[in-house]
């Protein structure tokens with residue numbers, strides 16, 4: 001089955017973004033490490049998260065689903081020996097955070113994932129966890145891990161990665177002494193915020209342009225209530241469509257505005273986007289708001305490379321909107337894109353080129369030259385949800401339809417994407 005997006009009439013409507021993927025993984029994992037009941041509201045029910053839910057169940061937590069998006073995790077105050085392989089599917093966040101969480105318990109675990117996850121680098125998490133005392137029997141998945149007594153670690157990040165920081169902090173929770181992670185560029189801080197919600201003390205001090213996060217080992221976690229805000233990385237797709245389909249006005253409600261996640265919105269505004277942010281309020285310890293995108297005349301800009309960490313998952317959809325901008329949009333310092341669910345630099349370059357867009361690929365970035373967009377291609381996504389959604393959004397404003405292969409993977413992060421987009425008036429439909 002394939003999915004085709006055709007040039008669409010003006011899009012209009014108010015929709016709600018699915019729950020944030022980063023926060024959903026963390027709520028399940030911390031709920032399982034904690035003692036007692038954690039009630040989660042608005043959990044993302046995407047494939048990545050369902051894999052993490054199955055994993056924490058295998059580690060001994062009781063997981064119930066009393067209603068849509070409402071999940072209850074009853075933790076045992078630690079992980080138990082699981083019976084089988086922990087299959088994290090497509091989820092890099094799931095496996096890396098679970099490796100950190102499992103490290104402090106005397107259990108032996110085999111982690112695995114799909115073909116994409118088996119190719120992704122795990123050394124970035126395994127190396128620091130090994131320094132703390134964990135054993136691994138392979139450098140990539142499938143990999144066996146034996147945990148137990150851990151020594152605290154002072155770690156200086158070499159790549160800006162919230163997954164690595166989080167894995168070390170979760171291991172540090174059960175280590176002997178104070179563990180710290182120093183980042184020269186701040187990465188998303190959902191783990192730190194959520195650890196506090198579960199009763200742990202996490203301290204943060206400035207360190208150059210970044211920060212140093214510290215946590216004392218041996219702190220117990222207590223179950224709590226977590227309300228998951230809307231995912232800005234998913235909201236980006238209907239909003240992008242609103243910006244590029246002439247005559248559109250699209251509102252996404254309840255979008256999380258954590259400043260370490262909003263680089264795309266800042267970038268679009270600099271490009272001249274008519275983006276309004278209203279009704280700012282707090283939910284689940286995060287600021288949320290309703291974001292409206294109206295069709296806009298965009299102009300190309302140089303995206304500051306230091307912004308990369310706050311929008312690393314958004315460059316594919318930014319590239320799709322840049323294709324409609326006047327002039328060149330330069331995106332650099334994004335080499336990490338090559339080790340996501342796919343090599344996103346290569347796939348965006350191939351996909352946009354097939355759609356008639358001028359895109360110059362570099363080792364650590366690309367430049368898109370905007371103009372009228374032809375479309376008229378079938379794009380290979382290598383099973384990457386964001387590559388699929390980015391090209392479908394582009395197809396709504398192109399001259400000819402755009403088709404993506406294997407659209408099933410969209411459900412890893414955005415179940416209901418097709419229906420939500422159709423509800424706004426988008427011409428997206430299954431095709432042969």
Ligand code: S3P
Pocket residue numbers: 021022023093160161162163164166188312313336
């Ligand atoms: C995530 C961190 C980012 C991001 C991923 C989710 C997280 O990865 O790309 O989708 O939840 O911590 P890195 O930490 O590898 O940059």
